[in-house]
Amino acid sequence: MPRDLSTFFYPTSVAVIGASRSPQKVGAITLKNIQNSKFKGRIYPVNPNAEEVNSLKCYKSIKNLPETPELAIIAIPAPLVPKILKECADKQINNVIILAAGFKETGSEGGKLENELINIASKHNINLLGPNCLGFINTIHPINATFGATVARKGNLRFISQSGAVAASIFDWCNSIELGISQFVTLGNKAVLNESDFLSHFEKEYQNTSYTPPQEGMSEESPIGMYLESISDGKEFLKTSCRLSKTRPLFILKPGKTKEAAQAMLSHTGALAGEDSVLSAVLEQAGVIQCKTIEDFFDLAKAFSWENVPNGPSIAIISNAGGPAVISADAVLSAGLALSEFNEPTKKVLTKILPRSAGILNPVDILGDALANRYRKASETVMKLNSVNALLVILTPQIMTEIEKTAEFIGELSKQYKKPIFCSFIGGKLIYEGEKVLNKYKIPSFRFPERAIYAISEMWKFKKRKLEASPLKEANYAGELNFEKAEKILRKAINEKQQSLDNISANNLIASIGIPTPPTKFIKDEKEALVFAKENGWPVALKISSPNLLHKKKVGGVATGIANEKQLLETLTKLQTHFEDKIQIQKCVQNGTELLVGVKTDAIFGKVLLFGAGGTYAELFDDKNLCLLPINNLGAKRLMEKSKIYKFLQDAKLEKLQDLIIRLGALAQEFSEISEIEINPVIATLNEVWAVDSKTLLRCG
């Protein structure tokens, strides 16, 4: 059950433990911030050595407080925190923030200290934020429970930042452009409360619309920005963000790979699917926008906060400079957006209001001598068009350019029309004055038009997801499939304490749920081999089999394309000389595209299906496409379409491949005993799909 954080965010009384009279101390700053934030509840400074702090009566200890405060902020050094937390628990305080660093992040000693906190919180069911955090801000029910220089302006943005440092940068940036927020939480070490708790809380707030009345000039989007260095509970996070992202823009910045991961990746020794690629696939599935750079994050925050998402992909561009207009037109097209087409009446109006050498097609070049009024008239003309979903206004500061006046006109226009407007005033000092005006009107402006276009394209993608709405049905084959035979095969292997299945068992396992496999069997001698080849037809393949030998091809234990008796006998002799293992014979599948279909287990998100180029193709393409299980028809289709090898599958029977993917996914889901299963290659021929080679790893113990 999700935690109730309503008194956490909307306390009527707050205790600040460690409220100090020295103004530099964390406790003092926090107390001051609460007082300055127009907090309307009761404030209780706690400090054994003071009678009064900041004109407030000070209490010697928590137990002396005249009531149980709804929120306690502990602003004392780490070693003393567990004792104080215990006192909070004894006072039955439900919500606690611990600001101090010096816990898990400092090593094992700190880790022990943090575990004490976790134990107390869990025993008393305390909503504990931190430790090692900056606190939170709520501008709806005004309280600044942080020790940072923060944002006081009201807005529709919600932020969850694991890092206080990144929060500080966001605060400074918000203040510089007058961007308001509604709530800002810094998570710190996430001893108890994590991102999913806050996402759940935000979801509840959205349901209760009275919390977020639309504000002057802002969008109706209520976006949530997240800076996360780790995801605490993958499944919970996925579930919550999946629900939320259907109606609210969620965007995330996550430091990608660690140095080590990145280096591993570079040296090509990394696993098929690194942690990061799973996260990335999961976020995509959950509809969370992934920012590639810090700049992306800042730009999306502003765009989603101040403008409604466009209703379509068609952009009109108005510029007083031809070059940047063309650059922007290119960027619009590359971003998957479109340039609005103007109808004849509009072209006529533009011809009338613009000078003769102006460009009246989109992008509209209103020329270097354009005054504010020309900007206004041109903008108004195109804003009226149904074919225009958003307007991008570009300005370069030329000798006649009326920068501030133009910004004012655009601002006025944005009040009249519901359509989103974005600006790019390109320059420095001069255009800064115009940007200030745009900020006042809450029109997102970007120094470079490509940045505006990036933001618009992400907004449109969000809108498109909303329109497509039709949530993926959870239905899949799991119900219809008969897993009896599969269970027997697995049970036997587990009883024999095998960590992986031998060739034939692996083959039988996938065959048991209806995945087509070429004829195969173990053979004892050349006679059996010959009989098999004659029955099933040439060419055949010979493979050695050993439960614990997973890379038989690498050691020379696989021979394919054996076309006649002579070759068969030679190959068999060779294999028997080099290996002591059992030998498998298989009918060869010829002339097809080699694919890989597999399932891996991710530590955070669970089982993930992998699809891409297989066999020899796997080395040519970096083509690993992931989808969290369960997977249904549409999911399988999308996954195939995402792959690079998809282009090679034009003639293949895609329904059969889709069926194979869903069956394998269902198998992996059904049995927790399977930790990894991989078919490589799956060979897709003109009419058939064959699982030629597979391996299955079992969960130990």
Place this chain on the structure above:
Amino acid sequence: MPRDLSTFFYPTSVAVIGASRSPQKVGAITLKNIQNSKFKGRIYPVNPNAEEVNSLKCYKSIKNLPETPELAIIAIPAPLVPKILKECADKQINNVIILAAGFKETGSEGGKLENELINIASKHNINLLGPNCLGFINTIHPINATFGATVARKGNLRFISQSGAVAASIFDWCNSIELGISQFVTLGNKAVLNESDFLSHFEKEYQNTSYTPPQEGMSEESPIGMYLESISDGKEFLKTSCRLSKTRPLFILKPGKTKEAAQAMLSHTGALAGEDSVLSAVLEQAGVIQCKTIEDFFDLAKAFSWENVPNGPSIAIISNAGGPAVISADAVLSAGLALSEFNEPTKKVLTKILPRSAGILNPVDILGDALANRYRKASETVMKLNSVNALLVILTPQIMTEIEKTAEFIGELSKQYKKPIFCSFIGGKLIYEGEKVLNKYKIPSFRFPERAIYAISEMWKFKKRKLEASPLKEANYAGELNFEKAEKILRKAINEKQQSLDNISANNLIASIGIPTPPTKFIKDEKEALVFAKENGWPVALKISSPNLLHKKKVGGVATGIANEKQLLETLTKLQTHFEDKIQIQKCVQNGTELLVGVKTDAIFGKVLLFGAGGTYAELFDDKNLCLLPINNLGAKRLMEKSKIYKFLQDAKLEKLQDLIIRLGALAQEFSEISEIEINPVIATLNEVWAVDSKTLLRCG
């Protein structure tokens, strides 16, 4: 011979024609700008209706001037310009700037007016800048010959901008960060002077080092930034920039494709190699850095102007925030840079000077409570290391952070150490004060660390090109090859007024210069076909041949894999029924990778060699790689390596393929009659390379 622009840029006397007493007029602003720019020469306003302008004696007309001014600026409306230009010519003025718009850019009428200017300038050998331009600035010999709000600060940057609007943005930006320039030219319509003229002039200035003394805090790089919407003389531009880019950073922003080109590209109907891809390949060959966005352009200008390029790819990162440090470490690795390794003594020092929980590996996390002094000590420690080629300092504005003091310390450090330092202070208002200090010290700072890393990576790429220096040798097969047979084949076709060669002639043409082609011939009947197949072995292919039918495969005129007599006869009958053309028989090449090698003629740059996936692969990969001719061994190798299909060529004989490329390049170069030649497919088998099908287009007339 390159034009001499020394008196153009360094005039001792200037006439301003159209100098007006109304301060809003272009002539008035220009005159004022010259006066305010500390121009030390003589200034002659020309205006028939004034005795004096801005306290300067005014002349009725050009012929009345007391001397021949070295530069004349014409600031009067377009229709009057030709007459005035003629007067300038009569006065023997060598250098003229025409500011007015209203020429070529407005249509055919304006075009005619512009042609008049070109004729006068060419007759009198006038260095004419414009029309439709903003003029130029030179801070070395101070003169601001523009009518814009420009840059007065001295620096090492040179700019060439075709657009005055973009120039205005650059001016504003330069002023806002105190970035100085040495020369800035706006080209306008390029009636006479174009980018190559100015590049040549800059080259001359560089040779005479007295022009550009290194200035306090700036780099020694003397970069040149170009904003160009078109290249006027491709070959000249290529030659000059090739030479310049060996020692100076050249970076360019060019609006990519037009809307139409982009759309054509999107609908997949575009030609194999559009204009833009040729330009891009040419710029790469010339060592010119191509900016993808306006932001790239601004960022590179600052970086190259203020910091020397790093001597190696290893970066040290110091940050007071863990997340941005990790993000930056990832960006460093993805950009092809490296993270410096710290030796043991350094780690020891860092352990000593930093708090216990700080990160002493690279990136160095000096923690959120880092004061300026900790930044200084950590930075100094790593700057001393040989393994550090550049330092990136990241700062988030946390509660204790001493933003300006930190910037001061870094500034001091940059004076002591020759190594380049880059900063990323992330935030808004607060960090702006720090950025101002960094600007004072000429330390490039970027709001987002990824932008700094982009700049560093381009700087390092530039340095690497300089280090690799070894210019590609121009030598190729052209001298050794015997073109006699080729000439005969071409002569015959041209005499017969063919626009393209028939199958066998095209085959013979490439075979004549030693490119391997499979056995082939025209056949009259089934008897001849059978004889051929038996002599050369099955399978064979049949193709119809017609000089003007270039897409025979599309119309069903190609049959491959004919494996026996029966198939041969059937196919032959079918072809003979459907087509009246000659029929070619060819031995099939089996089991290879299909490639395309061709030569096209680009309108601006001349002949360009094309290499990539061919045959059926061409549809799967977008794989067109270009190289301007001539091409040598190394060039061919690089071209192959650049392709996507390269991965499929692991087992192929690359030397043979390289040889084929060079031979085809030499052939195309030798004969101006060949406008286009394409071998598709070239089939690369394990041991051989075969030119299976080729077409040759001849220049008409």
